[in-house]
Amino acid sequence: MKYSVIGLPHYVIWHIYEPSNDDLKHMEWMAQEEVRLQKEEVIYSVYRKIFDDGFENVEEDWKSEKPRILRNTDSSKLGRIVNVDWSDADIMDQRTINKKILKDKLSELEEKTDNKKKEPLLE
Structure with missing residues (x-):
């Protein structure tokens, strides 16, 4: 290892060259976590593919249809007065x-x- 120890405290030097049991456990956990995240990403990619194949994206259609569908719902924004005869x-x-x-x-x-x-x- 090409570490320079000039100016470093003794406990830093000790940890660089000889990790403790806690350090080893943490490194093992980090390795397991990395493997788990990789597997999770593969599973999510499969789910995303199934979802994309199973459902049609209608966002563009909704953007064009939304104003036509909702144009009569709130007449106050349009400045149009609606009178209803309830007599x-x-x-x-x-x-x-x-x-x-x-x-x-x-x-x-x-x-x-x-x-x-x-x-x-x-x-």
Whole structure:
């Protein structure tokens, strides 16, 4: 090893020439980590290839279609005032309520007539 030891503290010199057990363990861990990262990169490259083959990239299509799809969603940005006539909505609600009331009354009448048929006449 071509290290110069002039001006270095003694503990640095010792570690350069003779690593400790902790240093050896750390170097072993670093080597294992490097192998693991290489394997992981191979696996990710396979996943990326499968993903790219399995799914079509529609980002460019979305960029062109997005303004057309979303142009009517927020009228405040367009400066366009949208007026909706809700006056007939109350009429429809009232009609629905009236129909329900009529159905309830009819069912009550049917129940009364059924009860009258079942009760014996008292004389």
